[in-house]
Amino acid sequence: EEKKEDGKTVVHKKTDCQPAVFIPVDRRPEIQEARLKLPVLAEEQVIMEAVKENDCVVLCGETGSGKTTQVPQFLYEAGYASAGGMIGVTEPRRVAAVSMSHRVANEMNLSTGVVSYQIRYEGNVTKDTAIKFMTDGVLLKEIQKDFLLQKYSVIIIDEAHERSLYTDILIGLLSRIVALRNKKGLPMKLLIMSATLRVEDFTENKKLFRTPPPVIKVEARQFPVTVHFNKRTPMEDYVAEAFRKTCKIHRMLPPGGILVFLTGQAEVNYVCRRLRKAFPYRPNNIQHTAEDTSEELRKFKKQKLKKSVSLPRIDLDNYSALPVDEGDEDRQAGIDDDDEGSDLDLGDQPDDTGEKADPTIPLYVLPLYSLLAPEQQARVFRPPPPGARLCVVATNVAETSLTIPAIKYVVDCGRVKKRFYDRVTGVSSFKVNWTSQASANQRAGRAGRTEAGHCYRLYSSAVFSDFSQFSEAEITRRPVDDLVLQMKDLNIEKVVNFPFPTPPSSEALVSAEQLLISLGALEEPPRQGRMVDMERARLSCPITPLGRAMAAFPVAPRYAKMLALGCQQGCMPYIITVVAAMTVREIFVELDRPASSEEESSKLAGRKARFSQMKRLWAGQGQSLLLGDLMVMLGAVGACEFAGCTPNFCEENGLRYKAMLEIRRLRGQLTNAVNSVCSDAGVCVDNKMAPPTESQVVCLRQIVLAGLGDHLARRVQAEELLDPKWRNGYKTPLLDEPVFIHPSSALHKELPEFVVYQEIMETTKMYMRGVCAVQADWIPKLLPQYCHFSGPEQSPAPWYCTLSGNVKCQQQSTFFRVGWKLPAIEM
Numbered sequence: 001e002e003k004k005e006d007g008k009t010v011v012h013k014k015t016d017c018q019p020a021v022f023i024p025v026d027r028r029p030e031i032q033e034a035r036l037k038l039p040v041l042a043e044e045q046v047i048m049e050a051v052k053e054n055d056c057v058v059l060c061g062e063t064g065s066g067k068t069t070q071v072p073q074f075l076y077e078a079g080y081a082s083a084g085g086m087i088g089v090t091e092p093r094r095v096a097a098v099s100m101s102h103r104v105a106n107e108m109n110l111s112t113g114v115v116s117y118q119i120r121y122e123g124n125v126t127k128d129t130a131i132k133f134m135t136d137g138v139l140l141k142e143i144q145k146d147f148l149l150q151k152y153s154v155i156i157i158d159e160a161h162e163r164s165l166y167t168d169i170l171i172g173l174l175s176r177i178v179a180l181r182n183k184k185g186l187p188m189k190l191l192i193m194s195a196t197l198r199v200e201d202f203t204e205n206k207k208l209f210r211t212p213p214p215v216i217k218v219e220a221r222q223f224p225v226t227v228h229f230n231k232r233t234p235m236e237d238y239v240a241e242a243f244r245k246t247c248k249i250h251r252m253l254p255p256g257g258i259l260v261f262l263t264g265q266a267e268v269n270y271v272c273r274r275l276r277k278a279f280p281y282r283p284n285n286i287q288h289t290a291e292d293t294s295e296e297l298r299k300f301k302k303q304k305l306k307k308s309v310s311l312p313r314i315d316l317d318n319y320s321a322l323p324v325d326e327g328d329e330d331r332q333a334g335i336d337d338d339d340e341g342s343d344l345d346l347g348d349q350p351d352d353t354g355e356k357a358d359p360t361i362p363l364y365v366l367p368l369y370s371l372l373a374p375e376q377q378a379r380v381f382r383p384p385p386p387g388a389r390l391c392v393v394a395t396n397v398a399e400t401s402l403t404i405p406a407i408k409y410v411v412d413c414g415r416v417k418k419r420f421y422d423r424v425t426g427v428s429s430f431k432v433n434w435t436s437q438a439s440a441n442q443r444a445g446r447a448g449r450t451e452a453g454h455c456y457r458l459y460s461s462a463v464f465s466d467f468s469q470f471s472e473a474e475i476t477r478r479p480v481d482d483l484v485l486q487m488k489d490l491n492i493e494k495v496v497n498f499p500f501p502t503p504p505s506s507e508a509l510v511s512a513e514q515l516l517i518s519l520g521a522l523e524e525p526p527r528q529g530r531m532v533d534m535e536r537a538r539l540s541c542p543i544t545p546l547g548r549a550m551a552a553f554p555v556a557p558r559y560a561k562m563l564a565l566g567c568q569q570g571c572m573p574y575i576i577t578v579v580a581a582m583t584v585r586e587i588f589v590e591l592d593r594p595a596s597s598e599e600e601s602s603k604l605a606g607r608k609a610r611f612s613q614m615k616r617l618w619a620g621q622g623q624s625l626l627l628g629d630l631m632v633m634l635g636a637v638g639a640c641e642f643a644g645c646t647p648n649f650c651e652e653n654g655l656r657y658k659a660m661l662e663i664r665r666l667r668g669q670l671t672n673a674v675n676s677v678c679s680d681a682g683v684c685v686d687n688k689m690a691p692p693t694e695s696q697v698v699c700l701r702q703i704v705l706a707g708l709g710d711h712l713a714r715r716v717q718a719e720e721l722l723d724p725k726w727r728n729g730y731k732t733p734l735l736d737e738p739v740f741i742h743p744s745s746a747l748h749k750e751l752p753e754f755v756v757y758q759e760i761m762e763t764t765k766m767y768m769r770g771v772c773a774v775q776a777d778w779i780p781k782l783l784p785q786y787c788h789f790s791g792p793e794q795s796p797a798p799w800y801c802t803l804s805g806n807v808k809c810q811q812q813s814t815f816f817r818v819g820w821k822l823p824a825i826e827m
């Protein structure tokens with residue numbers, strides 16, 4: 001029984017005082033019992049007193065100690081949600097926001113209308129919402145609408161240790177908002193929650209908090225985890241190594257869940273598939289009880305011995321079943337043992353050679369990554385079927401955001417996949433890299449939550465000692481143009497002076513401001529005057545009306561510029577669709593996985609052929625082909641919507657169903673944003689649209705050029721071809737290396753003279769993705785800021801200045817209400 005008084009909490013103690021503010025929560029007994037085991041419960045009083053006494057409190061506690069699920073409940077019970085504001089909780093990942101809101105609603109026996117979530121495209125917030133889980137980006141948008149965040153009485157910033165970009169910015173902004181609210185007599189509280197003790201960036205930063213906020217540490221009950229290093233570090237085949245190690249653990253070690261850390265969805269699916277093949281599960285038409293397991297297994301093994309018997313499909317709770325074939329090279333691979341077996345503490349167990357290896361208990365394999373459908377994600381929290389061993393193959397999501405119960409063994413590949421940007425050229429690439437010591441230790445910790453556990457690291461201790469101690473804050477690793485625009489829109493002109501927990505580099509800030517100036521979102525700094533004044537003006541350019549319009553669109557500034565230009569010739573629905581498709585990314589299914597049998601490989605080849613045929617169809621011909629990959633996106637979305645956007649259509653035509661749904665939602669959201677920035681834009685939300693006309697396609701290409709102007713590339717001319725490596729290559733202003741049109745691009749064969757691209761990805765070569773052809777004579781019209789105008793007699797003339805003689809210009813027209821001039825567009 002709990003009683004509370006005026007924000008203070010007395011747990012399990014009867015007191016004489018009647019609670020003044022105490023919102024009772026009616027939890028089910030089994031929930032209450034489970035809560036009491038969570039370490040954070042022991043600190044409830046300390047936490048609530050600190051919150052009462054301070055504007056900002058930092059709470060550190062191991063993953064799984066109950067921070068995310070319990071602290072919002074403490075605040076609710078203490079009356080923070082009834083004081084005329086909500087309790088807001090931000091998460092860096094959508095998965096966590098959704099799944100935690102469900103969990104807390106369930107624990108509190110409240111409806112999802114009271115404990116709700118809001119992520120970019122969806123949410124279930126009602127007027128009764130008391131606790132709102134959201135992604136950090138959602139709260140940032142809300143700050144733009146109401147700087148004081150008057151809807152909230154407390155904001156909890158969860159997972160602050162992840163140092164995600166928006167989380168960092170939110171902490172900077174909230175440090176000011178909280179002070180402002182208190183000054184205005186509208187008190188507000190800020191709670192920063194971290195899974196590591198490394199919080200000095202928040203507490204010791206004088207720019208952020210003049211008096212350091214108190215730090216409360218939750219002592220977690222952690223069982224010892226024995227860490228086993230590999231003797232050697234496998235270089236490339238850590239995926240195969242993870243598979244092998246998991247097989248070995250399952251065959252030889254006592255019961256207990258296995259959690260495998262890999263770096264991406266493809267790896268996770270691949271290992272799941274191989275594990276399911278290596279340890280096929282029983283058919284689902286048998287009701288399992290604890291007793292029948294062994295009997296069933298015996299039957300099952302007998303069946304297996306008869307090689308000719310083909311097993312029925314497995315369907316366990318939608319356990320994505322593969323036809324089980326006995327051909328099993330995978331299995332062989334699995335047991336062709338590692339050459340350093342002794343690092344698994346297997347005592348005197350006989351070394352496994354394969355033939356006799358039949359699992360004595362079934363393995364229940366589940367994938368976990370952020371793009372997985374929510375109902376599939378939720379399965380990891382449920383106990384495995386009786387008698388089976390749970391094995392979750394996961395990406396980084398399982399590191400701190402979600403705690404999977406009953407894990408005893410962790411297999412850690414030691415790597416993490418991150419997007420890397422080249423600050424100067426803007427080239428990005430996904431790179432699998434070593435993780436940090438802090439995150440490797442987090443991963444190991446997952447094994448000791450319910451009993452003593454083991455962590456198998458697929459790398460040597462020497463490599464581990466070379467890991468960086470902590471992961472870098474995201475803000476130092478990526479371009480910040482979107483962020484700078486949002487901050488300018490909040491009238492934070494001098495972004496350099498913002499109290500960032502870790503400030504971005506000044507090069508990153510300078511290049512962001514430059515991009516925004518060239519897009520017309522910021523005023524140009526004076527080109528003359530005293531050096532110091534110019535220097536000062538350079539990093540504090542005020543936002544323009546166009547910039548404000550752009551900031552209202554929840555997309556990157558380059559795309560926002562396209563939306564701001566989209567209101568001509570009825571192009572807006574198409575621009576919205578193209579921008580949505582570029583923002584959602586990865587809309588096409590990549591068939592890059594290796595086939596595990598001949599049959600599968602011919603099936604794969606058939607699918608690949610069909611997918612590229614569809615892409616050619618969507619790209620069309622003539623003008624529309626010149627819109628290139630953006631036309632393919634437009635065609636794909638159009639065709640998919642026309643077919644009712646069914647999973648079936650997507651599956652057959654190589655589209656990612658989830659991406660299509662996201663595009664639909666984003667289209668709706670962008671349409672609303674366009675209509676609200678410009679009340680007479682009058683764009684309707686209609687999922688189905690006719691293909692654009694030829695002249696609309698011309699207009700679309702020009703709009704795309706205006707947005708992607710700094711991503712212009714020119715094909716290398718025959719006379720410039722000094723080095724064969726430049727064959728079919730393109731020149732860009734910032735790179736010395738050639739860039740290429742990707743073979744999967746619609747323009748791969750066309751090789752237009754000028755193109756703009758969505759991004760350059762470095763894989764085997766520098767490849768442009770999202771390519772669209774543009775016409776040379778549009779460039780000086782639409783992008784004078786990038787052109788050096790020189791007379792024809794001057795030579796060599798800059799390459800992108802091909803002014804052709806007679807370009808007709810449309811009259812300058814006024815865009816939107818904000819009075820920004822549309823550049824003259826040639827038709």
Ligand code: ADP
Nearest residue numbers: 062063064065066067068069070103381403405
């Ligand atoms: P922290 O935020 O400190 O990492 P959490 O509050 O997320 O901890 O988790 C506390 C406990 O709640 C963990 O034991 C976790 O397994 C459990 N839990 C979280 N979500 C669910 C769920 N959906 N179903 C069952 N248990 C859950």
Ligand code: MG
Nearest residue numbers: 067068400401
């Ligand atoms: Mg948490």
